[in-house]
Amino acid sequence: MRFRKKWIEIPQLHQKNPKNKNSAAWCGRTSAxxxxxxxxxxxxxxxxxxxxxxxxxxxxDSVYDTKRNLFYPAAPGATAQIAAPxxxxxxPLERIDGANSWTRPExxxxxxxxxxxxxxxxxxxxxxxxxxxxxxxxxxxxxYSSISMGRLDADVGPGIQHTRHIIVISGYxxxxxxxxxxxxxxxxxxxxxxxxxxxxxxxxxxxxxxILDAGESLTRGARYWLRARxxxxxxxxxxxxxxxxxxxxxxxxxxxxxxxxxxTPNTRAHETTAYVFPVGTNNTCxxxxxxxxxxxxxxxxxxxxxxxGANSIWHGGVHLPSAGGGAVRxxxxxxxxxxxxxxEEEQALGHFGSINFVLLKHEVTGDFLNHxxxxxxxxxxxxxxxxxLRAAASTQAESLAMLEKGDELSLVDTEEVDxxxxxxxxxxxxxxxxxxxxxxxxxxxxxSEFFAPRTQVVEVFAKDAVYPWYSLYMHLHHEPLVASNSRxxxxxxxxRPVTLVKSGLNLRQAPQTTDASNILGVLAxxxxxxxxxxxxGGTVPGGWARVxxxxxxxxxxxxxxxxxxxxxxxxxxxxxxxxxxxxxGGNVARLSKKVRASEVLWWAGTAGSEQCGQPTxxxxxxxxxxxxxxxxxxxxxxxEDLAIDSQSILSxxxxxxxxxxxxxxxxxxxxxxxxxxxxxxxxxCACRFLSEWAVDLDKAISALSTRWWTxxxxxxLEPYQWWKEAEAAGVxxxxxxxxxxxxxxxxxxxxxxxGGEGCPGEIIDFQDWLQRHASTKSxxxxxxxxxxxxAAPGAPQGGSTPAPELTGSSGS
Numbered sequence: 118m119r120f121r122k123k124w125i126e127i128p129q130l131h132q133k134n135p136k137n138k139n140s141a142a143w144c145g146r147t148s149a150x151x152x153x154x155x156x157x158x159x160x161x162x163x164x165x166x167x168x169x170x171x172x173x174x175x176x177x178d179s180v181y182d183t184k185r186n187l188f189y190p191a192a193p194g195a196t197a198q199i200a201a202p203x204x205x206x207x208x209p210l211e212r213i214d215g216a217n218s219w220t221r222p223e224x225x226x227x228x229x230x231x232x233x234x235x236x237x238x239x240x241x242x243x244x245x246x247x248x249x250x251x252x253x254x255x256x257x258x259x260x261y262s263s264i265s266m267g268r269l270d271a272d273v274g275p276g277i278q279h280t281r282h283i284i285v286i287s288g289y290x291x292x293x294x295x296x297x298x299x300x301x302x303x304x305x306x307x308x309x310x311x312x313x314x315x316x317x318x319x320x321x322x323x324x325x326x327x328i329l330d331a332g333e334s335l336t337r338g339a340r341y342w343l344r345a346r347x348x349x350x351x352x353x354x355x356x357x358x359x360x361x362x363x364x365x366x367x368x369x370x371x372x373x374x375x376x377x378x379x380x381t382p383n384t385r386a387h388e389t390t391a392y393v394f395p396v397g398t399n400n401t402c403x404x405x406x407x408x409x410x411x412x413x414x415x416x417x418x419x420x421x422x423x424x425x426g427a428n429s430i431w432h433g434g435v436h437l438p439s440a441g442g443g444a445v446r447x448x449x450x451x452x453x454x455x456x457x458x459x460x461e462e463e464q465a466l467g468h469f470g471s472i473n474f475v476l477l478k479h480e481v482t483g484d485f486l487n488h489x490x491x492x493x494x495x496x497x498x499x500x501x502x503x504x505x506l507r508a509a510a511s512t513q514a515e516s517l518a519m520l521e522k523g524d525e526l527s528l529v530d531t532e533e534v535d536x537x538x539x540x541x542x543x544x545x546x547x548x549x550x551x552x553x554x555x556x557x558x559x560x561x562x563x564x565s566e567f568f569a570p571r572t573q574v575v576e577v578f579a580k581d582a583v584y585p586w587y588s589l590y591m592h593l594h595h596e597p598l599v600a601s602n603s604r605x606x607x608x609x610x611x612x613r614p615v616t617l618v619k620s621g622l623n624l625r626q627a628p629q630t631t632d633a634s635n636i637l638g639v640l641a642x643x644x645x646x647x648x649x650x651x652x653x654g655g656t657v658p659g660g661w662a663r664v665x666x667x668x669x670x671x672x673x674x675x676x677x678x679x680x681x682x683x684x685x686x687x688x689x690x691x692x693x694x695x696x697x698x699x700x701x702g703g704n705v706a707r708l709s710k711k712v713r714a715s716e717v718l719w720w721a722g723t724a725g726s727e728q729c730g731q732p733t734x735x736x737x738x739x740x741x742x743x744x745x746x747x748x749x750x751x752x753x754x755x756x757e758d759l760a761i762d763s764q765s766i767l768s769x770x771x772x773x774x775x776x777x778x779x780x781x782x783x784x785x786x787x788x789x790x791x792x793x794x795x796x797x798x799x800x801x802c803a804c805r806f807l808s809e810w811a812v813d814l815d816k817a818i819s820a821l822s823t824r825w826w827t828x829x830x831x832x833x834l835e836p837y838q839w840w841k842e843a844e845a846a847g848v849x850x851x852x853x854x855x856x857x858x859x860x861x862x863x864x865x866x867x868x869x870x871x872g873g874e875g876c877p878g879e880i881i882d883f884q885d886w887l888q889r890h891a892s893t894k895s896x897x898x899x900x901x902x903x904x905x906x907x908a909a910p911g912a913p914q915g916g917s918t919p920a921p922e923l924t925g926s927s928g929s
Contacts, residue, residue, distance in 0.1 A: 118242065118249040121391040121450075121714065124288025124300040125257050127155040128166070129337040132304035145206040145283040147304040147338075148259050149374075152285060153209035155257060159381065167209060206259075206283070210374065215548070220377045222247065223370030225349070225363060232359065236349050238295045245297060245345060247375060249289055255381035257287040257302070259374040261365035263352050264321070280355040281366040286373070288387075290342065297345040298327070306332030307339045321347060391714040392869040394862070395446050395590060395737055396439040396721065402869035410862050411800065412885065413438065415790040420725070420783065421734070422790045423860040424752075424804045429767060429781035430759045431806045433858040434589065434738025439721035442733045444607070446715050448588050448865060451479035453610050453710040455848040457839060458593065458719065459703030465595035468833035470734075471722035473593035477712065478849060479586050481745070481868075483578030489867055490577050490748055497527040497571035498544065504567050506559040510534035510541035517559045524549040525571065529558060539563065577747055584743050587850075588861070589810075591736035591837075594722035598697045605692050607717050610710040612690040616646040616664060619685050628661035628680040637679050644669040646686065649678065662686060705839050707846040739861040742851035746803055746859065746867065754806040755855065758817040763804075769795045794889040800863045811840030811854030 132147035150167040157166055210219050225244050236244075251258050265282040288300025307328060325344040332339035348363040348371070355364070363371040394400040394410060414435045420427040421436020439445070447453075455476040459465040465473050500520045507514040520526075526544040534541040539562035546557045561568070578584065596602060605611055618640045626635040640646075646664040651657045662683045666674045699706040712718065724734040744751070752763040761767055770781050770789045790796045814831045840854050 118246075118253070118289065118291065120253070122288070122290040123252055124290075124387050125155070125252065125255060126385040126387065127151050127257055127285065127287055127302055128158060129302065129332075129340070130154070130168070130304065131306075131332070131335055131338050133335060144304045145259075146209075148283050148285045148302075149206040149209045151302060151304075152257055152259065153213060155385070156213045156381070159385065207374075210376075214376060214379055218376055218378050219374055221368075221372060221374050223368075223372050224248070225361075225371035227359070227364070227369050236346070238297065238346075241297055241345055241349065244371070245289070245299075248286055248299070248373065251375050252287070252289055254376075254379065255386050256376045256379055257285050258376070260284050260286050261368040261372040262348070263355060263360060263362055263364050263366060265354075280352065280357075280360065280364075283365070298342045299345050299348075301339075301341050301343050303332065303339040303341070305338050306334055307341070391450050392865045393446060393448060393715045394437075394865065395448050395588075395718075396437045396443060396735060400446065400715070402865050404866075407862060407866045408885070410437070411797075414862070415796065418787075420787070421736070422786065424799060424802065424806075424858060425761065425766065425770070425781065425786050425789075426759075427783040427786055429761050429786070431754065431761055431804070431809060431858075433740060433806075433809055434591075434736050434861060436724060436734045437737055438732060438734050440733065442594050442721045444717045445475075445590050445593065445719050445721055445735055447477060447712045447718055448737075448739075448861070449477075449479050449714050449868075451477040451588070451712060453708050453712050453718070454478045455705055455839075455843050455846070456700060456708055457703065457705045458596070458598070458700045460595055460598040460701060461703075462595050464703040465722070467836040469837065470724035471592040471594065472836045472839075473595060473719070473722060474589060474591040474839065475593065475718050476590075476843070476848070477588045477718075479588065480583050481586065482580070483576070483582040483584065484580045486578045486584060486745055487576050487580065489746070490575070492575040492577070492748065493572040494575045495528065495531075495570055496573050497525060497547065498542065498561070498563075498568040499571055500524040500526070500567070501569055502567050504561055506544070506546070506554075506557060506561060508559055510536060510543075510560045512538070512562070514560070517557055518546075518551075518554050520546070520554070520561070521550065524554065526561070526568075527571075533563070534560070584741070584745060585851075586739060586741040586745060589736070589738040589740070590718060591738070592722045592724040592734060594720040596720070598692075598701045600692050600694070600697070602692075604720075606690060608692075608719070609716055610708075610712050610718070611692050611696055613693045614648075615667065615689055615691045616648050616662070616686050617689050618642055618644040618646065618681075619687055622681055622685040624664075624666065624674060624677065624679045624681055626679055628658050628663075637677055638669075638671055638674045640666070640674065640681065641670040644674075645691075646681070648688075660684065705842040705846050705848070707843070707848050737861050738858065739864050740808065740851075740856040740858045742853075742856060744803055744805070744857050746801075746864070749801045749803045749859075750798070752802060752804045754804075757807060757813060759807075759809065759812060761806075766799070766802075766804075769793070769798065792889060796889075797885075800860045803857050803859055805855060805857045808840055808854040808856055810838055812838060814838065 128151060130147050130151050132143040154166045207216070207219070224247060242249075248258065260283070262282050262284055263280040264284070265280060284304065285302040286299050287302050290298040290300070292298065321343065325347040327342040328339070329342065330337070330340040349361055352360045352362045352364065355366070357364075357366075360366075360369070365372060392402050394402070394406065400406065414421060414423075414437070417438075418436060421434075422432060423435050424432055426432035453475060456474065458473050458475070465471050500522055502522065504520045505516040506518045506520050507516055509515075524546060525548040526542075527547050528542060529545050530543040532543075534543075541560045542563050544559065544561055546554045549555050596604060598605075620642050622640055624637045624640050626637060629635070645667040647667055649663040649665055651663060657663050657680070660683055661680050663678070663680055664686075665678045666676060669675055696706075696708070699708075721733050721735045723732065724736060725732065752766050754762045756762050767781065770785055771793065772781065772785055812834070814834055818827050818831055840850065844850055
């Protein structure tokens with residue numbers, strides 16, 4: 118599952134045709150026809166689309182010679198033909214990729230199921246994994262379901278039980294509660310089954326269904342989102358007591374038809390990635406938002422740039438303003454592994470702003486990174502127009518065969534032969550409609566009008582390996598860490614479920630009221646309970662709940678287990694007391710809390726020294742042990758101090774005065790990011806250097822003292838050095854603090870584009886490019902402050918001209 122939500126747009130058909138009563142049972146052939154039409158439309162073969170004439174009379178069925186699917190428009194005045202009785206739903210699928218490209222697995226076989234077992238979301242995701250892979254590769258699939266009336270209908274045919282219905286799965290979604298939804302293209306409407314009206318909501322349940330298009334009889338079927346969990350529940354309409362909604366009466370076990378080989382270009386897919394920017398309300402990774410965020414960072418402040426701190430010191434992230442201390446959100450799904458959230462202002466504020474932070478750990482697979490890397494290797498050619506396969510690289514050489522459209526060739530040799538007229542490729546015929554051609558080896562004259570490339574992703578990373586990466590959110594606000602702080606209820610990761618007593622009631626040993634001797638005690642309004650599952654091998658009667666007392670006005674009841682009448686209790690959420698205790702001391706706490714992209718982590722605090730006015734800003738950083746984007750330019754610095762030792766970075770910045778040196782003033786750095794045409798290069802530069810949160814201050818300040826005034830610097834920087842404290846607390850960090858850093862805006866943009874066109878390069882902001890190249894002084898930017906008399910590394914990130922001292926770390 119690469120995306121939070123993805124669905125593929127496929128052409129709609131309706132299974133029922135008034136000219137043939139048997140069409141009411143054509144769900145399989147119609148579903149297969151929709152998938153057939155999807156691929157033919159992608160290939161631009163409009164004359165090969167299957168139709169039912171009622172639906173789209175302009176669609177010519179030129180595919181079939183003797184077997185006609187549904188209806189097709191015949192010659193003017195002629196009678197339209199219908200499907201032959203022996204029509205096979207595999208026929209249109211085989212015409213896409215051949216019979217060997219399709220497989221029919223059972224994703225949830227009947228054998229081995231435990232009757233009555235409720236599956237977890239994780240178990241459902243594991244079962245549906247082949248569906249996710251198919252959709253990720255832009256391939257819709259056929260599903261043998263039983264979402265039908267479950268009755269016999271003599272009009273359709275004797276003995277046909279309608280606990281069967283074949284539909285198309287064309288998407289998936291993971292919602293905020295962790296539930297999985299499937300995007301369904303149905304071949305009938307929401308209120309139609311053979312012979313009578315039927316409201317599918319009745320047996321789906323409105324909580325399990327989101328209707329997108331109810332469909333229109335005889336023209337198009339329905340489109341809806343179906344909660345996947347419903348498919349693993351008992352089918353009350355089936356005559357078989359063990360049937361679930363995923364059990365077709367012909368093929369049980371969540372049977373599907375998958376295309377096992379194809380990777381289809383993404384031209385009709387709608388994707389919602391699991392990546393967002395951490396501040397702001399319009400924070401999705403759309404190109405327009407990427408551009409705007411780069412402008413905000415580079416043009417509207419004097420600091421917080423990546424990777425150059427205000428005075429030629431490494432800076433591992435960017436500073437994002439957040440007006441009014443707004444919510445800070447997780448940029449991706451992951452695990453919250455560490456936090457320091459000092460609740461009091463005197464604990465939280467240091468010389469350079471808030472020391473509060475949260476740290477998330479994320480994971481991506483090598484397969485994902487290979488696609489982001491997006492390096493394609495040419496493996497062969499697909500024939501688009503008739504071409505000769507010749508014995509040698511010459512138009513005069515013997516023609517071994519005439520290749521036809523659709524033939525697929527593999528490269529025998531990657532070296533081309535250029536005869537001045539054509540570039541010749543040495544190839545072998547892999548597949549062809551003519552069996553005699555398969556296996557022939559020869560040469561073809563290349564040209565984009567003759568052949569389409571066949572490529573495969575170059576695997577830089579181990580496909581099945583998992584690669585961790587981290588996102589850091591620094592300079593967070595101080596909040597009272599008490600249960601009465603209602604703001605904390607916005608934090609899902611901090612909350613836990615609790616059951617509250619609404620009014621006085623008895624806690625009983627058994628769920629019945631006839632025996633007064635089973636009363637353990639009386640609970641009062643506001644007492645806190647924990648719901649418990651039924652006792653092993655038993656059940657809890659309706660109207661009762663099995664509970665454990667967490668806190669009670671009657672202290673003797675705390676910790677006791679029993680039963681209460683459910684009408685006197687209500688479920689709620691509360692901050693987890695153990696977490697509050699762990700965070701209250703203002704130290705780095707080791708956590709393990711799953712969070713989802715866009716989930717609120719905390720709120721923005723202040724950054725920078727007092728000279729900058731300490732704006733409401735967060736430092737957002739992404740780092741990893743492994744280099745995740747090998748196609749980006751790189752810079753590495755093995756030094757133990759804060760100074761940038763990479764000349765490839767320093768030399769980009771134009772300096773004032775005569776000659777160049779290793780000391781960049783805040784004004785030089787700010788001017789570079791705002792106006793220099795070379796600055797966008799650093800957006801896609803991966804830099805490996807010592808984390809600014811793990812510096813040996815004695816060693817670093819000793820080295821820096823030869824360059825800058827460092828009196829009092831250690832005391833000002835010490836509160837921000839959280840790395841070693843996190844290690845001591847058991848936080849799962851990279852083994853070395855020398856890690857790879859990335860511009861987090863650009864990394865998320867690359868991840869969200871997932872290897873699309875132009876990735877992993879940067880999104881081009883044409884206006885910005887034009888301005889940077891037109892003039893060295895932009896007319897649409899305000900003048901920057903004049904340089905200070907002393908180069909002050911680590912200058913405050915935004916605000917007034919810094920004082921002549923070492924005013925900050927590498928831009929934290």
